[in-house]
Amino acid sequence: MKAQCLCGAVSLEVEHNQHVYCCHCERCRTWASGAHFAVEAIVTPKITGNQYISRYQSSDSLERCFCKQCGTHVFSYIIPSDRYTINAGLFKENQNFHLSMQYFTDLQAPYYHLSDDSPSMTAAEFLAQSSRKD
Structure with missing residues (x-):
């Protein structure tokens, strides 16, 4: 599925399962001015406009990435697991998404x-779930 920032400088081709995850932690609320809604990429997304992406490492395990031109929160990169969560609001075709x-x-x-x-x-x-050693 295609995702795009507000100004169109950054776009992504993302394979995901249409499951939306919502985070209410203090950092996400500060980042998004409320709950942060995202989908997890199944494989590394194809990103166009990398030169417009700025990365802010908000913790040891997470980079928050946004468009330098329009400020849109584009994705978070989870460093230890090499995973991407994409801002759910970037997808125009979202009628089959579910929380x-x-x-x-x-x-x-x-x-x-x-x-x-x-x-x-x-x-x-x-x-507790994150610290389990399965």
Whole structure:
């Protein structure tokens, strides 16, 4: 599927499963001014306009990438696992998307509440799952 920033300088060809993940952590809320919605790329996306992408390493494990021209939040790169999560709002063809998981629900800002009954995890639940050695 095609995804594109607001000004069109950055575009992506992304293979994903149409599952949208929502994060309510403090960093994502600061980044997105609310919950951050993303889809996970199944394979490395084909990116056009790399010269317009700026990367900000917000933690040891995550780079937040945005368009230098228009400021659109384009994707996050998860360093240890070499994975990409793409801003769900970049896809014009999103009618088959569905919210599959909400993370850090106990950190959700008090000024919004998603009415969706999708599965969710608190910060403690997410961190416990992430630290498992399967």
